Amino acid sequence: MPSARSRATRTQTTSRTPLTSHTPLTPRSLRAARLRRAAVGGLAATAVFLTGGCSGTAHPAKDGAAAYTVTDRTPAPAGDLDSFTWSTFAEPASIDYAQSFDYPPNQILANVCESLLRWNPDLTTSPNLAASFSNPTPTTWVYRIRPGVRFHDGTPLTADDVVASLRRNLDPAVASVWAYPFKNVKSVERSGDMEVTVTLTQPDSTFNKYLAAAPGTVESAATLAKAGKDYGNPQTGVNCTGPFSFGSWTSGQSLTLKRNDAYWNPELKARSGEVKFVFLADATTRVNAFQSGEVDGGWMVPPNAYAQLRSTQAGSLYFGRNTTVADEVVGNLKGPLGDARVRRALLMAIDRKGIVKAGAGGAGEVADSLVTDNLWSDAPAATREALLKDLPKYPYDPAAAKALAAEAGVAGQKVVIATSPLDSQTTIITQAVAQAATAIGLKPQIDSVSAEKYTALFTDPAAREGVDLFLTFWYTSITDPLDMYASLRTGAFSNYGGWSDPAYDAAVDRAVDTYDPAGHAAANAEAQRIALRELPWLPLYTQPVSVFLGKRITGVQPSIAYLYYPWAAEIGARG
Structure with missing residues (x-):
C-alpha cells in the first residue's frame, strides 16, 4: 500500500502559513515505505463472509x-x-509520541500513553485525561485535568505535565510530526492547580478534536526532562498513564x-x-x-x-x-492532466469496481469522495442528505471518457505514473490507471522506483518532477472532513500538485473558523464540491x-x- 497515507506528510503543513525550515519530514514519510510492505503478491478476487461478531x-x-x-x-x-x-x-x-506517525508505533503507544481526549472506536470523542473542557471564547480552550491519575512510575499527573507535553509540539528543537494541529496555538499555560488553558491566534475548529489523537498525548514532565533526546528509544522507553x-x-x-x-x-x-x-x-x-x-x-x-x-x-x-480512501494523486498540473476535463476523463475510464474486486480482496466500495461517509456524523441531517445529491459522479464509461479527453486535445501525450513494486495491490491499481490512460488516448509510462524514492514523492518536490500520478492511502485522525480538505489548500505541503482554487481556499478557511456544526459542515461541503469537480486527486475506493x-x-x-x-x-x- 504505497504511502499509506502518505498523509504521512500532511500534518507537517499548515493551511494558513508556509512550511518552515524546521518542519519535520522523515518520521511521517516512513509510513509510505512501510505500508507498502504490508501486502503480498497474488491478490485474488475472493468472497469474504465474516462471522463471530456481536x-x-x-x-x-x-x-x-x-x-x-x-x-x-x-x-x-x-x-x-x-x-x-x-x-x-x-x-x-521511536515510541516518542511527537515522532510517531506510523502504524507500528501508534498502535503500540495507544495502549501505553493517553491523550487529553479519547477517539473511540465508533469515531466519537470523549473526555479522557481531561475530565472536562470548555471553549469560553473562540480562541480559548480550558482543560480540567482528571485527579487521581498516576504515571507508570507512580508519580501523580499534574497540569505541569500537560503543559510540558503539549508544548513539545510547538518546539522547533523537538520537530514534532504533529506540529500541524498546533498551527494556530499562541500559548499553553497552567491556569490552575489542575487546569490548563490553550490560547489560539484565531478560531480553529479542529484543534480540540486533534487532542483525542497523538497531539494530545500527556507524558511525565520529569521523564521528558530526564530522558531528553533519548526519550522513546529502546533503552528509555516512555512513562505515561x-x-x-x-x-x-x-x-x-x-x-x-x-x-x-x-x-x-x-x-x-x-x-x-x-x-x-x-x-x-x-x-x-x-x-x-x-x-x-x-x-x-x-x-x-x-x-x-x-x-x-x-x-x-x-x-x-x-x-x-x-476513514481511509485510496487516491491517485495528480502530481503535475503542467502536463495533460492540468486540464480538469482530462482528470475527469481519466477517473471515468478507471475500472474502480475491478480494482476493489482484484486489489482489495473484494472488501471495499468505489469512492465518490476524498473522505469516507462516517466523517460527516456531526453534520446536520439536511447537509448529509444534500451531499448525496450534490456530489459530482464519475461512473465507469470509457467511451464517454475518451470523448471528453478528445475535447481537450491531449491524444498521444505522455503521462508518467510512479509506483513501487512492493505489493500486488499497488501493482493492480497502477496497471488499471495505465489502462485507463491508454483508453482516453494518453500514452502512460509506468515508472517503478524503490521504496525510498517513492517515499520522497511525499516529502521532496524535486522527486515529483516529471511525475504525473502516484498512489496514496489517505486516512484522517479525527472525525472531520476538514482533516483531509485542509491538505489541498493553496500552499499546503501535501497539495503535491500545487493545485489552487480561491473559492476552495475560502471554503476551507470558513470551515477552520467556524465552530457551529451547521456552518462548519456547509463550508466543508463547499470545499468537497469544488475538489470533486476539479479533481486535484482522483478518489478510487474505500476499504475497511x-x-x-x-x-x-x-x-x-x-x-x-x-x-x-x-x-x-x-x-x-x-x-
Whole structure:
C-alpha cells in the first residue's frame, strides 16, 4: 500500500502559513515505505463472509465485489490472559509520541500513553485525561485535568505535565510530526492547580478534536526532562498513564508491554498481563504466523489472505470502521492532466469496481469522495442528505471518457505514473490507471522506483518532477472532513500538485473558523464540491480496517481508532 497515507506528510503543513525550515519530514514519510510492505503478491478476487461478531453492518455482494461485514465489537472475553502476541509489519523508529506517525508505533503507544481526549472506536470523542473542557471564547480552550491519575512510575499527573507535553509540539528543537494541529496555538499555560488553558491566534475548529489523537498525548514532565533526546528509544522507553506500561524492547525483534495494575479507568483495565509485539516485515510470514498460532493477532491483514483466513481454524478475520480512501494523486498540473476535463476523463475510464474486486480482496466500495461517509456524523441531517445529491459522479464509461479527453486535445501525450513494486495491490491499481490512460488516448509510462524514492514523492518536490500520478492511502485522525480538505489548500505541503482554487481556499478557511456544526459542515461541503469537480486527486475506493484474532483471544473493537485507542486492553481469553 504505497504511502499509506502518505498523509504521512500532511500534518507537517499548515493551511494558513508556509512550511518552515524546521518542519519535520522523515518520521511521517516512513509510513509510505512501510505500508507498502504490508501486502503480498497474488491478490485474488475472493468472497469474504465474516462471522463471530456481536454487532456490525453487513455489506452485501454487489457489482462484482465480495460481501463483508463491518463488526463493531468482537465477542466479549470469557476471562483474562497471562499474555498474547501481536504482529506489526515494521519495527518503530521511536515510541516518542511527537515522532510517531506510523502504524507500528501508534498502535503500540495507544495502549501505553493517553491523550487529553479519547477517539473511540465508533469515531466519537470523549473526555479522557481531561475530565472536562470548555471553549469560553473562540480562541480559548480550558482543560480540567482528571485527579487521581498516576504515571507508570507512580508519580501523580499534574497540569505541569500537560503543559510540558503539549508544548513539545510547538518546539522547533523537538520537530514534532504533529506540529500541524498546533498551527494556530499562541500559548499553553497552567491556569490552575489542575487546569490548563490553550490560547489560539484565531478560531480553529479542529484543534480540540486533534487532542483525542497523538497531539494530545500527556507524558511525565520529569521523564521528558530526564530522558531528553533519548526519550522513546529502546533503552528509555516512555512513562505515561495508560493501561499498559513499557516493558522491554529488543531491537529488530520485539517490544513488550506490561499491564498497569494501578490504571485509573476500571472500564479499560487490561485483561492481559502483557502484550508482546513482534516485528514481521514479510506479509506471508505474518499470515503463516496467524495460521500456526505463533502470533495471536494483527492489524492490516493482506487482502490476498482474506479467503485463507476466513476459512482457517486458527482464528477469525474481522473488518471495522475506517476513514481511509485510496487516491491517485495528480502530481503535475503542467502536463495533460492540468486540464480538469482530462482528470475527469481519466477517473471515468478507471475500472474502480475491478480494482476493489482484484486489489482489495473484494472488501471495499468505489469512492465518490476524498473522505469516507462516517466523517460527516456531526453534520446536520439536511447537509448529509444534500451531499448525496450534490456530489459530482464519475461512473465507469470509457467511451464517454475518451470523448471528453478528445475535447481537450491531449491524444498521444505522455503521462508518467510512479509506483513501487512492493505489493500486488499497488501493482493492480497502477496497471488499471495505465489502462485507463491508454483508453482516453494518453500514452502512460509506468515508472517503478524503490521504496525510498517513492517515499520522497511525499516529502521532496524535486522527486515529483516529471511525475504525473502516484498512489496514496489517505486516512484522517479525527472525525472531520476538514482533516483531509485542509491538505489541498493553496500552499499546503501535501497539495503535491500545487493545485489552487480561491473559492476552495475560502471554503476551507470558513470551515477552520467556524465552530457551529451547521456552518462548519456547509463550508466543508463547499470545499468537497469544488475538489470533486476539479479533481486535484482522483478518489478510487474505500476499504475497511482488517484485523485477525487467533483462537485464544477476543474482545477488540475493529476500527481505525486503534491508532489512538487502548484496543489491547480489551483483549482477553476466548471462551
